[in-house]
Amino acid sequence: GxxxxxxxxxxxxxxxxxxELRCDPIxxxxxxxxxxxxxxxxxxxxIYFQGNSAPDKSGLPSDRFSAERTGGSVSTLTIQxxxxxxxxxxxxxxxFSRGGIYSNQPxxxxxxxxxxxx
Amino acid sequence: EDKVVQSPxxxxxxxxxxxxxNCSYEVTNFxxxxxxxxxxxxxxxxxxxxxxxxxxxxxxxxxILDKKELFSILNITxxxxxxxxxxxxxxxETSGxxxxxxxxxxxTVNP
Numbered sequence: 027g028x029x030x031x032x033x034x035x036x037x038x039x040x041x042x043x044x045x046e047l048r049c050d051p052i053x054x055x056x057x058x059x060x061x062x063x064x065x066x067x068x069x070x071x072x073i074y075f076q077g078n079s080a081p082d083k084s085g086l087p088s089d090r091f092s093a094e095r096t097g098g099s100v101s102t103l104t105i106q107x108x109x110x111x112x113x114x115x116x117x118x119x120x121x122f123s124r125g126g127i128y129s130n131q132p133x134x135x136x137x138x139x140x141x142x143x144x
Numbered sequence: 145e146d147k148v149v150q151s152p153x154x155x156x157x158x159x160x161x162x163x164x165x166n167c168s169y170e171v172t173n174f175x176x177x178x179x180x181x182x183x184x185x186x187x188x189x190x191x192x193x194x195x196x197x198x199x200x201x202x203x204x205x206x207x208i209l210d211k212k213e214l215f216s217i218l219n220i221t222x223x224x225x226x227x228x229x230x231x232x233x234x235x236x237e238t239s240g241x242x243x244x245x246x247x248x249x250x251x252t253v254n255p
Contacts (some may be wrong), residue, residue: 030186057240068148068232068245069187082241117186121240132178132192133243137185 028052030136032118038142041110047103047139051120058101059121059133060093064114072116075101105141113143146171148235150246157223158254165218165249167233177209177216178243180232187232190218223253 031050039045051058060072071085075095086092090108095101105112119133147170157163169177176194180187191200193209193216200207204227207218220227230250234243 059242061243061245066247068247069234069243071242071244074241076241085242132189134189135180135186 030118030120030134032116032136032139034139035137036140036142038144039108040144042107044104044106045108045141047105047116047118047141049101049103049118049120049136051099051101051118052134055120055122055134056098057121057133058095059119060101060103061117061119062114063117063138069117072103108141108143110143113141115140146235146237146244148233148244148246150231150233150249152249153247154250154252156252156254159224161223161253162219162221163223163251165220165231165233165251167216167218167246169214169216169233169235169244171235171237171244173238174211174235175238175240176236178234178236179207179216179218180234182230182232182248183228190231220251223251225253225255227251228253 033048056077058075061069063069073093074082090106093103115138117135117138119135121133122131149168151166176192178192179190191207196209196211204221209216230248232245232248234245236243
């Protein structure tokens with residue numbers, strides 16, 4: 027597609043349930059990122075995938091959060107046993123980036139998934 | 145810990161005014177400084193600044209980076225109501241693994 031596609035656009039679920047959020051990056055982009063934007067706060071880095079390298083998971087807030095990227099394209103962010111503090115907009119971005127000296131391409135964002143935990 | 149601070153947090157102006165948005169950063173292994181505009185949903189890319197002192201322009205918007213003072217500004221001239229948005233500044237590490245964002249500046253342009 028032309029841009030980063032995320033689904034669903036909105037998700038409302040009960041506390042304690044598991045949720046899966048999907049991101050389809052721009053075709054050809056090798057790098058994929060997940061961020062979280064809570065009300066009134068800046069974007070917070072969660073996880074980064076680059077090609078076949080091991081992901082940088084250093085931003086994940088707890089072990090209830092996990093993400094995978096299959097076939098170097100689509101990514102799924104999973105939150106287990108959701109808590110009310112998980113309510114936020116989850117944004118995915120992609121870039122044509124190989125990191126280090128080879129890369130200087132900006133990240134492009136999807137519209138996000140607004141997650142509400144009741 | 146990496147840190148990006150934007151000021152002001154909120155700004156209200158009239159159409160035709162010129163505004164300057166500020167961004168200071170402390171990013172380990174700094175590579176570039178990015179500006180995004182966020183209206184309803186996705187942040188949209190404005191500028192990526194890597195070199196100090198070189199102004200980048202796009203229409204009425206321009207931006208410059210000072211790597212000595214760890215500072216960037218975003219200027220918008222002849223503002224229009226369509227410029228109303230949150231403007232986000234972010235620092236990028238050399239590894240390209242993440243962006244560290246500031247809280248953003250909420251700009252409101254009144255007719």
